[in-house]
Amino acid sequence: MTEITGRTAIWGILADPIHQVKTPQALNALMNARGVDGILIPFHVGASDLDTLVAGLKAMRNLKGFVVTVPHKTAIVDLCDDVSEQARAIGAVNTVRREVDGRLVGEMLDGAGFVAGLRQGGIKPGGRSVFLAGAGGAANAIAFALAEAGVSRLTIANRTRSKAEDLKQRLAEHYPSVPVEIGTTDPSGYEIVVNATSLGLKEGDSLPLDVTRLTPDQIVAEIIMQPETTALLAEAKERGCRIHHGKPMLACQLELMAEFMRMHP
């Protein structure tokens, strides 16, 4: 890591709790590799103090931006001066750039990271049919990114149907040309099957969809990084499906975050 001087630019990550975050390690390594005189540090802030801290960060002239994670992704939207249309529709922001005049510009890169990861793996979502398990925070971001990428149709399957309906409605407003349906646990007939729930994170979790309906012509993609091969991916592999791990989503998203927050030398 470069020595910190009065000229070193500052980036941060806002979280509560903060101990577990891995973004400082990842983005400091990226900056180091690129020769950026900058550092990303953890800012530990509770939900009730978020507005006060963010006002302070606007006043910090050498702060270039910050990553936002649990539990602040929703609350930060209204604290930004400018938010992309997609982030507003999703209702969440995870990356903020501070302009020279102090204006905070927010973006949501979870979904873009997922799509970039697919593409990096040689899977182009444009023109293909997608089955998406989940309608929570990650699923929202991914659904919008898939719609943006021009999938031929998208089916959302979620245990709580109202959340899927709500997501469907917001997608329809922003991407009227993409047919969106509410699905069951049956993924058959879709070219790409995506798990965007947290099922698979813990041992003994039930499967997020009916794996007995998977066929070898399907691609099954995961957002869970740990374990690397979830029960879903193991079942899919056994059935001859092409599988796509959760890790590329993060790696690609870190690149997108660095670009959005202008981590340049």
Added chain:
Amino acid sequence: MTEITGRTAIWGILADPIHQVKTPQALNALMNARGVDGILIPFHVGASDLDTLVAGLKAMRNLKGFVVTVPHKTAIVDLCDDVSEQARAIGAVNTVRREVDGRLVGEMLDGAGFVAGLRQGGIKPGGRSVFLAGAGGAANAIAFALAEAGVSRLTIANRTRSKAEDLKQRLAEHYPSVPVEIGTTDPSGYEIVVNATSLGLKEGDSLPLDVTRLTPDQIVAEIIMQPETTALLAEAKERGCRIHHGKPMLACQLELMAEFMRMHP
């Protein structure tokens, strides 16, 4: 430097401009040597935004403290929740500790650093007569620290007499047992002679006191670090005086800052 993780503790330095500060290099080296999982970074903030930034820093739970320098040393006093009696009398704070509950505790360590530097050089100010040139920020801090150290008497010489009178009055309130007088440029008859003005920083500066009156039994101390040997020190040395450089003041103060802000492993 240690890798930054979610567990790394944060310290800062508040300044405007920020580019020239050297505290990050010095205190990060100190933390590194002591095995502290912490980092001190520059926070660039203008005078009109100081209150907003400080409110934000109170909300940052992993922030342990910050150094304060030009132009914020006076304004920060009223933004602290608690300030030492001496710092309040001086009217300036240069080091702030953030307690776990967010309370900010301020202290002024410029003078204590100077006195610690003298002691490190084997010069004990207690019981000795002191001639002090200057009545500005640094001189104020040093005058209070010398009074605290128990000098036998203190004479203040300043071009603008009203500032010296004001300092004398505040010293009398807090250290009624220390005789304080207003002096001329003549340092004769004092055991320790201190330059606490900025004269000597630039080539061609006039001397801060009448060096022709110095005698070999006197100690002449400087606060200017660069050049290491000022014109005053050169003249004093030529007249057989013992001289004390400006550098130990900073080195000792960095130790005091680290202690006050609890930079422990």
